Amino acid sequence: MKKVIVTGGMGFIGSHTAVELANKGYDPIIIDNLSNSSLSVLDGINKITNKNVTFEKFDLTDSIATEHCFQKHKDAIGVIHFAAYKAVGESVKLPNKYYKNNILSLINVLDSMYSNNIPNLIFSSSCTVYGQPDVLPVTESTPIKKANSPYGFTKQIGEQIINDFVNVNNEISAISLRYFNPIGAHDSCLIGELPNGIPNNLLPYITQTVYGIREKLHVFGGDYNTHDGTAIRDYIHVVDLAKAHVKSIERLEKKKNEANHEFFNLGTGIGYSVLDVINAFEKSTGRKVNYEIVAKRSGDVEAVYANTEIANKHLGWKAKLNIEDMTKSAWDWEEKLNSTKS
Numbered sequence: 121m122k123k124v125i126v127t128g129g130m131g132f133i134g135s136h137t138a139v140e141l142a143n144k145g146y147d148p149i150i151i152d153n154l155s156n157s158s159l160s161v162l163d164g165i166n167k168i169t170n171k172n173v174t175f176e177k178f179d180l181t182d183s184i185a186t187e188h189c190f191q192k193h194k195d196a197i198g199v200i201h202f203a204a205y206k207a208v209g210e211s212v213k214l215p216n217k218y219y220k221n222n223i224l225s226l227i228n229v230l231d232s233m234y235s236n237n238i239p240n241l242i243f244s245s246s247c248t249v250y251g252q253p254d255v256l257p258v259t260e261s262t263p264i265k266k267a268n269s270p271y272g273f274t275k276q277i278g279e280q281i282i283n284d285f286v287n288v289n290n291e292i293s294a295i296s297l298r299y300f301n302p303i304g305a306h307d308s309c310l311i312g313e314l315p316n317g318i319p320n321n322l323l324p325y326i327t328q329t330v331y332g333i334r335e336k337l338h339v340f341g342g343d344y345n346t347h348d349g350t351a352i353r354d355y356i357h358v359v360d361l362a363k364a365h366v367k368s369i370e371r372l373e374k375k376k377n378e379a380n381h382e383f384f385n386l387g388t389g390i391g392y393s394v395l396d397v398i399n400a401f402e403k404s405t406g407r408k409v410n411y412e413i414v415a416k417r418s419g420d421v422e423a424v425y426a427n428t429e430i431a432n433k434h435l436g437w438k439a440k441l442n443i444e445d446m447t448k449s450a451w452d453w454e455e456k457l458n459s460t461k462s
């Protein structure tokens with residue numbers, strides 16, 4: 121079985137990707153320091169896949185540990201690099217925490233790929249690299265604007281570091297995947313999103329509110345220039361997103377890439393407002409969401425959604441699950457999570 125190193129493989133997107141890799145006959149090697157995840161995720165992955173997935177626990181900012189692990193798995197065909205801090209608001213308060221972790225771990229990954237001749241890299245990037253674009257939908261050639269947060273800047277710098285690296289190390293190829301808004305959970309309810317403390321993101325906030333853990337959802341901003349005044353995003357089911365990673369590693373492995381660093385937008389191409397998401401949640405689950413429209417959240421952009429034509433064409437991939445599949449699976453996961461806690 122072909123090994124694929126999955127850094128951050130115990131996280132939300134990483135765990136779903138490990139499952140999709142295993143389903144396609146790959147051998148995922150998960151690296152994670154468990155800073156924002158838990159060992160129980162591995163049980164979920166193993167149950168879904170009926171395998172014993174390899175897990176290496178260490179911190180990728182440790183260059184010696186990284187080198188040691190990559191040497192051990194030097195027969196891997198590639199690396200999917202998810203491991204990173206991701207809370208936008210925290211990154212504004214603690215910028216160096218984000219720069220140190222996200223940048224140093226990427227550099228260590230690249231160095232150890234090079235020294236162990238591991239040829240293919242998939243990098244977790246984000247639509248935050250675009251800021252508030254002037255023209256929608258966003259294509260991969262939409263100009264990159266000044267980052268809104270240190271988190272967003274680590275994704276911009278990360279892409280640039282990879283560019284510079286592959287330009288001089290032609291034996292390594294990379295794809296940066298620019299995610300829009302991943303939500304939902306695996307339909308087995310064995311893995312899903314595990315927010316740490318009060319959720320920052322919309323869907324976990326909705327599901328926790330409906331479950332009774334939070335009193336009400338605050339909808340940030342009701343006077344945006346959109347069809348109902350609330351902000352628009354391109355939500356994508358995490359399982360669709362995970363499948364795009366498998367397609368990406370296959371593209372590099374088969375040397376079908378047209379440049380040594382390619383970029384793809386991963387979304388559905390459809391923009392939904394916050395109120396649209398609430399409606400979809402209510403329709404798909406039969407539950408009411410208690411919400412109030414409040415002031416805008418600073419740093420939020422008004423509207424962003426993807427043009428996904430390039431990803432559809434080059435990866436042979438298209439998001440299949442709709443907004444109600446997403447909201448329903450997020451709710452099923454929330455219910456399952458709380459039932460196993462009590």
Ligand code: UDP
Pocket residue numbers: 301320321322323325337338339340341351352353394417420
């Ligand atoms: N949002 C909201 N209330 C919340 C969390 C998010 O109204 O408690 C809105 C947010 O302003 C944005 C959308 O939901 O318009 C998606 O936010 P999220 O934090 O999930 O992702 P982002 O697009 O900011 O990365």
